[in-house]
Amino acid sequence: MASRSRPPADPASRRASAIARHLRPRPTPTPLPWSPLEPLPCLQYSPPESSAKAAAFDVAEMRRLMDGHDVEARDWAYGVIAESPLFWSPTRGPGGRPFLVPDYNQSMEQQREMILRRIVYLVGRGVFNGWLTGVGKEAEMRRFALLESIGLFDHSINVKIGVHFFLWGLSIRFLGTKRHHEKWLKDSEDYLVKGCFAMTELGHGSNVRGIETVATYDSTTGEFIINTPCESAQKYWIGGAAKHAMHTVIFAQLYMEGKNQGVHAFVAQIRNTDGNVCANIRIADCGHKIGLNGVDNGRIWFDNLRVPRENLLNSVSDVLLDGRYRFAAFLAPLTIGRVNILTNAVYTSKVALAIAIRYSLTRRAFSITNDGPEVLLLDYPSHQRRLLPLVAKTCAMSFAANHMKRMYVQRTPELNKAIHVYSSAFKATFTWHNMRTLQECREACGGQGIKTENRVGMQGDYDVQSTFEGDNHVLMQQVSKSLLAEYIAALKRNKPLRAFGLEHMNNPCPSIPDNLSSSAVRGSQFQMDVFYLRERDLLSRLAKEVSKYQGRGESKEYAAILSYQVAEELGKAFAERVTLQTILEAEMTALDGQLKDILGLLRCMYALISIEEDSSFLRYGYLSPSNAATVRKEVENLLSELRPQALAIVDSFGIPPAFLSPLAFDWIATNSWSSVQQ
């Protein structure tokens, strides 16, 4: 390997020599011919810290910025989990402490029982105090933080808690009124009442308005009679229904005097206190899944089930007598489900990346000189290219997720639309990012990524994220429709745009010079400009395409369906523009110069890798081929600049060691005969 005295001038060589520094052989003995007398020198484990540069920034402060709120509450929750053997893995980690990971070799039935016992333990520790009865923004932010922390253990416990407290509990709170609150809220918070949420049916998922379950009002007895008129109307995927839930919210088409009043929500008991299914109800298991088997998803049939009239969740039922928009308002409080999913996706990516980066700093493969030492995985530019951009994206998404949570807790009726649009865009892009990150980390860890105890190959558990609470593609279409509506309304009013951060379109269109310098493409000015340019151009393209089809006599809905491709590109452009804004804001407001620097590097990588990966920049000419080449070169430079700080950055994710896995520490020791003999 060549080495140099002075750092060379041009970026490529700068990068080359930067890598060369990492590749330079460390003092390891060269192999001797083996004989029984002198044992062959073997692979030794040296921790990532041993070879890593010192952090160039305050790791604890960086964590506070990315966690954004309630850091102490998070650490408390981590401690509560670590204290209970219910969460312990047989494998021991640093300090002899057990790793915290479920046994995925258990059957679906066993996993469900374990999850229940874990939740009951958390209830006993007061983790959920105030989750349903608490008031105020701080209480809601703290609840987010606690759920995010518990979710690090596994996705089943996150979903099982989410179904009970948010889908059931918050339906009672937001859709119900005083009489419902008095009856169920506190008992639900204490997990004495276990609830579920019967909206989805076999025949209808995303299209809630099409559900077939019916409720008719019997004025003689003052009861609603709920029926499953056909097999496609069976409630499906109802989390908690298969085993543990005692109560449910039922969504049904309400008919009064034969007239359809639209979808309403009713409360019904489905199991007696002895756990047996109530009369006039049939329940069956949804069966084994590719992941998330700790959640007992079930189906429910109703046979002339009579519920008293006061069980109608009536807080908004008066606004339900017409119209799609009001239906959205009806469901607005439940967007918290999407907010939970998108924040959980960010933390899951952090776990996988922390493990994969640490492993890549301890695992060597191939030598580039004959009989030279093998090279650390993360010293391969190709390995850096696989992992470091995902690290930067995950950091950027942390800030976007915090932005989303603050927006949610400050919700007002006026904000509902924006909350729906932002949460839809983030839910889709962050869960896709999470699945890609898990996959990349799995492959980057080689065969070790296949072992469930190593926790990088968790795709099966998270796969559902991309279709539940709304199919990601459907959500992206809805995002673009909302942007388009705002755009058209502004044109019609001949007023400036004033929603969804589209105000930038009121300014003159940014123009990007054809031959930008390396330093120019690293500037936030260029990066924001080109993201603005992409978004405004795609929005006007969408408007043109839709009106073209309408001009041919197609309905507005069908014209939108035909324009799906631009719509999806626009949804992505919107999500990435907002995400870039949030990390840029964090960079600008950072008080500490070193934090500014690392945030600047990460912001830069986020912006440039997003450009590199989205062909629309070249397809629609937002960038010249020459600029695209400069962007690629800068991505490579950023890789070698981030490489020395990779360990510090994943440390700043703040994931406790026990929530990582053997692969993140001395994997030779945990695989040694003494550790694994049976």
Add this chain to the structure above:
Amino acid sequence: MASRSRPPADPASRRASAIARHLRPRPTPTPLPWSPLEPLPCLQYSPPESSAKAAAFDVAEMRRLMDGHDVEARDWAYGVIAESPLFWSPTRGPGGRPFLVPDYNQSMEQQREMILRRIVYLVGRGVFNGWLTGVGKEAEMRRFALLESIGLFDHSINVKIGVHFFLWGLSIRFLGTKRHHEKWLKDSEDYLVKGCFAMTELGHGSNVRGIETVATYDSTTGEFIINTPCESAQKYWIGGAAKHAMHTVIFAQLYMEGKNQGVHAFVAQIRNTDGNVCANIRIADCGHKIGLNGVDNGRIWFDNLRVPRENLLNSVSDVLLDGRYRFAAFLAPLTIGRVNILTNAVYTSKVALAIAIRYSLTRRAFSITNDGPEVLLLDYPSHQRRLLPLVAKTCAMSFAANHMKRMYVQRTPELNKAIHVYSSAFKATFTWHNMRTLQECREACGGQGIKTENRVGMQGDYDVQSTFEGDNHVLMQQVSKSLLAEYIAALKRNKPLRAFGLEHMNNPCPSIPDNLSSSAVRGSQFQMDVFYLRERDLLSRLAKEVSKYQGRGESKEYAAILSYQVAEELGKAFAERVTLQTILEAEMTALDGQLKDILGLLRCMYALISIEEDSSFLRYGYLSPSNAATVRKEVENLLSELRPQALAIVDSFGIPPAFLSPLAFDWIATNSWSSVQQ
């Protein structure tokens, strides 16, 4: 919805009206207000066949073309599996016949025992007759066909069979000599001897030359003494080792008189006939995995294990005394592992696509007119865009896989290099395609894709494909290195290129006009030209970049490492060019005009979607933005042209109904209370 009398002229409207025809409301009763007296009309299942156009081609003949060989043997194998309850799922399908899918809710231990019983049954049925003792190309092609068919059941049985017959059995056959054949070949074919293949170690996977297990020759006793000198040298991921294997091939560094003779292969018994582990051997389980839990992966430690000198697999050991190239030759016969993986990836994609397409022709969501009927999923252009390009790619890869198999069975020492390059390129691209296809099909089936019995969300079982038998990224780098070596050699010799199909580079560089017509981009001339252009340009870019780094004093190896990105783009360009050639050849040689037409549509979609998805066409200017826009428009036109034939195409995959899943048939009936009550 608008409808038209005459088909409009321009492609976009042609497409719109084509879709309109599908979207036109079918005679379904409009919803009536529900009352106890008159039940609400419910979702009815109507089979895909009921709405599909008649096949525009001979489906059986199309299947013969894609299966390529031994269709009768495949059908026989399907029948053998269907006859045994060992393979039956509790769920019943068409004609009341059970589906053939394993119970994924079983523990790792249970799944392993079931797989063993299934293999023993297949042995009894004579499925493996001649697999190790048979000779001739026909025998080898038939063996491919049978393994592909058995592999449809699940990936564990495919891998478990592959490890025993190919890794163990063919090592005995190809690396061993007469004495080894006489001792083990027939008994292995009859599964009386169960073998495994101890090459990979905890510390070394892809880099086999770095393994640490040592063998020393004891001339006094004429034995080799095999040792695991350290924990990183433990044999790892050894399929069959944890439970069932009795014998193994051990790869170790051979030392004679203290001098390292390189990696050699030895045979040793690891379990006695009573199933207990032999002396001087320790075995432990690799544990639970994210998939493939039917395979009992284990680790092995050797403690002064003595094996008789005749257990050295010596057929090629004389060529092992030096050099990387000879080491490749040593392992060449084992490339069959990669060939099996890539063909299996194609058939797995076929299963998932057949299920997802059939479901999308029976599942409706949302209506585009108020109170109009809901729309079939596959009538959404966005849904077509998700699935139909994957269908076309899978068809193209079928022909490439057949090409690969024929190449393998005609292997000669001269062909070894080409077989390595083609099998590496196809293994990487086809397994990536398979994972993407499984993921897309899972999401396209919504929540139903999450149920293991539905068989579309099988990513966990196949994930390992992208890293075993060589990490896909490493393989792509090797492909590009070989292309580069041929390129440089030709330049040096000042002779034309003559390997890997690079002969096209001896012709003048194709030039692509800036404003191609729709019909031009659909032509095979343009498609081959632009694929050739991409490959030759990327190859010369790689050469330039490598020599640039070498010019700066970097070693050849390190220069290649720095050029990873172009190298990966080139590997992909190579794989796609060869794949396009194989389906184009099938199209040209098809005797039947209708087959020519459908193959032409699929070839066209394969070529144009590959262009659409690879930004290098725009990045490096192989296509003008205007041509790129034309390509995108033609992709959309091809979607609406393929849509009416989608069912016929997946029928031509030749997957028996029992190997599909409930989702592919009457999923309302299989989910009805009478079917699922517990």
